[in-house]
Amino acid sequence: xxxxxxxxxxxxxxxxxxxxxxxxxxxxxxxxxxxxxxxxxxxxxxxxxxxxxxxxxxxxxxxxxxxxxxxxxxxxxxxxxxxxxxxxxxxxxxxxxxxxxxxxxxxxxxxxxxxxxxxxxxxxxxxxxxxxxxxxxxxxxxxxxxxxxxxxxxxxxxxxxxxxxxxxxxxxxxxxxxxxxxxxxx
Numbered sequence: 001x002x003x004x005x006x007x008x009x010x011x012x013x014x015x016x017x018x019x020x021x022x023x024x025x026x027x028x029x030x031x032x033x034x035x036x037x038x039x040x041x042x043x044x045x046x047x048x049x050x051x052x053x054x055x056x057x058x059x060x061x062x063x064x065x066x067x068x069x070x071x072x073x074x075x076x077x078x079x080x081x082x083x084x085x086x087x088x089x090x091x092x093x094x095x096x097x098x099x100x101x102x103x104x105x106x107x108x109x110x111x112x113x114x115x116x117x118x119x120x121x122x123x124x125x126x127x128x129x130x131x132x133x134x135x136x137x138x139x140x141x142x143x144x145x146x147x148x149x150x151x152x153x154x155x156x157x158x159x160x161x162x163x164x165x166x167x168x169x170x171x172x173x174x175x176x177x178x179x180x181x182x183x184x185x186x
Contacts, residue, residue: 002073005033007176010072012039012064012093016082019048019055020162021110025076026058028169034176037061037072041090049080064093074176075100079111079131079161088119098122101156106175108157110168114138117156126153129160 009029013022022038029036040046043063048055075097077084087093098120100107109117114130115137117123124142129135129151139145149164150157150171157175159168 002177002179003033004029004173004176007034007073008071009034009036009074009076009172009176010039010067011036011076011078012067012087012096013046013058013078013083014041014086015046016049016080016086017046017078018080018083018111018162019050020165021078021080021113022048022058023056024162024165025078025108025169025172029076029172032173039064039067041087041093049082064090064096067096069096069099069103069105072100072105074106074108074172076172077107077109077113077116079109079113081112084113084115088115094119104155106155106157106172108159108168108172108175110159110164111161114143114158117158122156126156127151128153128156128158130158131161 040060128143
């Protein structure tokens with residue numbers, strides 16, 4: 001059984017991510033001993049959105065295009081409105097998300113980040129949750145939409161909002177320690 005202390009986890013984001021949805025998983029997973037990298041579109045630092053204005057800048061470790069999916073056990077996708085909307089328009093990012101799912105990796109998306117899972121075509125038939133304003137998008141893409149702090153469907157973890165971060169991170173750790181998940185690609 002893998003341990004969180006041996007896990008290598010990737011966070012993919014761009015400008016306008018909900019700051020707490022990147023910062024809390026990044027810090028919590030690192031505090032528990034995981035190696036966590038941040039990948040951005042250009043490999044440069046990105047700025048968060050903190051409540052009603054721009055937040056802090058976070059350094060990147062690599063470009064999304066340079067990500068080798070086999071190097072990681074899990075992918076974390078923070079939300080915010082801007083971040084996933086920009087990323088879902090980038091074909092390479094969407095392909096990487098699909099590749100993580102196809103490779104039976106744990107994929108965790110919070111708030112508006114399930115937009116990336118919709119774009120990657122991997123939500124059909126899965127129990128999922130999200131920020132309330134995009135639940136119709138999930139439903140229209142074929143997901144079984146629920147309203148709870150964490151939904152888990154065969155290695156894909158989703159949560160609603162920053163209020164669910166504690167449960168979201170705990171479920172990521174639990175899934176990592178269970179190991180990789182075989183699943184059908186939608």
